[in-house]
Amino acid sequence: DDLAYYVFHRSAHRVRWFWASHVIHHSSQHYNLSTALRQTWTGFVSIGFIFRLPLFLIGFPPAMVFFVAGLNLIYQFWIHTEVIDRMPRWFEAVMNTPSHHRAHHATNPRYLDTNYAGVFIVWDKMFGTFEPERADDRPQYGIVKNL
Incomplete structure (x- = not known):
């Protein structure tokens, strides 16, 4: 499930x-727990659920997939600080x-399009999208061109 989340993200x-x-x-210029709650209501319309479809096709029970997806989402709440x-x-x-997720939310050039992990950062390390947060380049939040 976490790999499916990585691919989706x-x-x-x-x-x-x-x-x-x-x-x-990502549009908030602040990074705190309320940022974690800024979620879309259009997820079903955008068919983002398609990324978990392989889990059903290889035989995982739907209840298990939904439960683990919920755990993934709950885990990500506390990292928004x-x-x-x-x-x-x-x-x-x-x-x-x-620290990893602050870099993900940053608009600094070095951090753009990095650290897509949900729970395990190993996916970013395996697929070359990991970038550690650096003390000499503190994250600036928001999006590159604010709405």
């Missing part, structure tokens, strides 16, 4: 059709953290 940044539904989540600086190194190596 990456597509939501790269494909205009999906970005039209996802942009509301500037209050937590860094987690322990072992945790940052595997899990998506506030």
Whole structure:
């Protein structure tokens, strides 16, 4: 499920059709827990659920897929904060953290189109989309051309 989320989230940044539904989540110029709640109501219309379709096709029960997708979404709530600086190194190596996700929400050129992870940051590391947050390049939030 987390790999399906990664593919969906990456597509939501790269494909205009999906970005039209996802942009509301990134348009805030502030980064806090309320940013996590800025979710689209057009997700079903934009057919974003298609990315989890392979899970059903290979035999996962729908209840399990929906449950795990819910866990994925709940996990991502707490990472929308500037209050937590860094987690322990072992945790940052595997899990998506506030530091990784701040870089994802940043408009700084080095951070654009990076860190699409939902729960496990390993997908970004495997597919070359990981960029660590740097102290000498603090994230600026919002979108490149504010609405």
